[in-house]
Amino acid sequence: MTLIHQKSRLKKPFLIVLIVFLSIFVVSFSIPEKEYRIYQFPKNKIPRIDGEFSDWAQVPESYTIGLDQLMDTRFGNGTNLNPKDFDISVKVGWVKDLNRLYFFLEMKDDYWDFDNPALGQDIFELVVDGNLSGGPFIKQHNGNKDIISLEELHFKGHGAHAQNYHIFTPVQNKEEVMIWGNTPWIKEFPHYNAAYDYNFKHSESGKLKMEFWITPFDHAAVEGFQVSTITKLKENDVIGLSWCFLDFDGEKCESFMNLAHDTKMIYDASYLNIFRLMPLEKQFVKAIDADWSFVEMDRNQRWFQFKDESIGNITKWHWDFGDGNSSNDQHPSHKYDKAGEWTVILTIEGPEGKSVRSKVWDVVTK
Incomplete structure (x- = not known):
């Protein structure tokens, strides 16, 4: 989540201090070298997006990516993250010949924040670079921003070669996702679908489960799906993928926990983690x-x-x-x-x- 995401929450003097702080702070982190795995679902066991989640029981725990893999790269908490405050586990899956990435999230929070009609709420921010093209993909970080206005750059590759999804957890009275790019159509069915299960109100504690799929694109065009290029997911290939969680408690975003260990992952695909599309587990072969x-x-x-x-x-x-x-x-x-x-x-x-x-x-x- 960029600084502009928080303008409605922060005063200008504080923004200036935070900008200076971040310019020093984020460069001290390196990309984790660990390669993560994406579970291959058999074609007769594809997970249904129905909020029931039993389809995910087949995925071994070795595929689970938990809070212990995340780092707070914005507010100084480092890897000293308290699961009593917030906890998360994520599993990622795919199906051969079906170019979708499936996700299952289990999250616990001591304060669920989701009444803000804009971006000021708990968010799972997901970034995918299907063909490992790397480099900046958000207009504010385009190398031509001093030559071409941001307004014009919005329609010239903003979110094209990698995609950033702000997924609201949970969603209330708005679209389930904000796409940080010029391609809001990628959050529409059949490119995206999600289901939630939770039993708490805004400001309460509790556990949330959700599952969703996304369609990764080598190039997502502002003109729409017909002129875009879907990532062809192939067994044993690797893709760029990472996520972070923005934990809001009331007016304050108190942590920015991310898998890449570098805040630049939200706008530069060179800083994403490497994920491998795994073959079927032996029992299915x-x-x-x-x-x-x-x-x-x-x-x-x-x-x-x-x-x-x-x-x-x-x-x-x-x-x-x-x-x-x-x-x-x-x-x-x-x-x-x-x-x-x-x-x-x-x-x-x-x-x-x-x-x-x-x-x-x-x-x-x-």
Whole structure:
């Protein structure tokens, strides 16, 4: 959260002192070298955004990122954070071929602050840089700000190559998220969805649970989704990701606890943490499992290139192309003699057994 976020709360003399203080204070922190992990949900166990949360029980505790990983980089508390005042744990997940990041938060606060209609409330601030492009992405920190006005820079890359989400915890009488950028559309369904569970009122203590997904973008354009580029999430790839929590107690934001250990993470993607998109846990992986894909090389020649995408220790392949022809190559090429709708079957074998995958009428010739 930048200083401008707090203008409604702070007097100008105090702002000047705070600016000087921060210019000295934040540079003393370095980026943690720890690599964090993003849990891969099986496709038949995708978490539902319904406020019930049982879908997250499958995620091992080793994926949990707690208060002990955070540092207060604004108000001088360092890593000496008191869980009796505020506590948080976060799990992050993904699903192969579905370009979303899923989050599950459990938080306890001795004073939940959420009656302010603007930014003066408890906030989970999340920043994602899907392709590790790095660098500043907020207009106030654009290197051209002395040449181009902030008003004009707002529409020139402000929040484009990395995205900053201010997620209200909990939300009351306003949108669930403020996007610090020129792309408020990224907080709309189907790019974002959230569910909360809590039983407390403003100024009370209590526990809050929430789950949500976001869609990361390599480039989020002010013009909208149609001209933007979604991050393609791939197994074992790494992304830039970090978060902080702004703990308001009444009129005062008393701590700015962040995972990156550097306040610059909110506007410069070079300071985010590294997160790896993990493979499936072993219990969800078959010892041997047949799968395949194809590319139509030439429609007029009825020519197809097939690709084995099976997993396991495989020693034999057998392809049945559906027209009476077959192949024992791993990645065969085949030409059909006539028009038709073909059922193609791949059978694989290995020390762990045998697996079969047929696809009905995916392959069509004219």
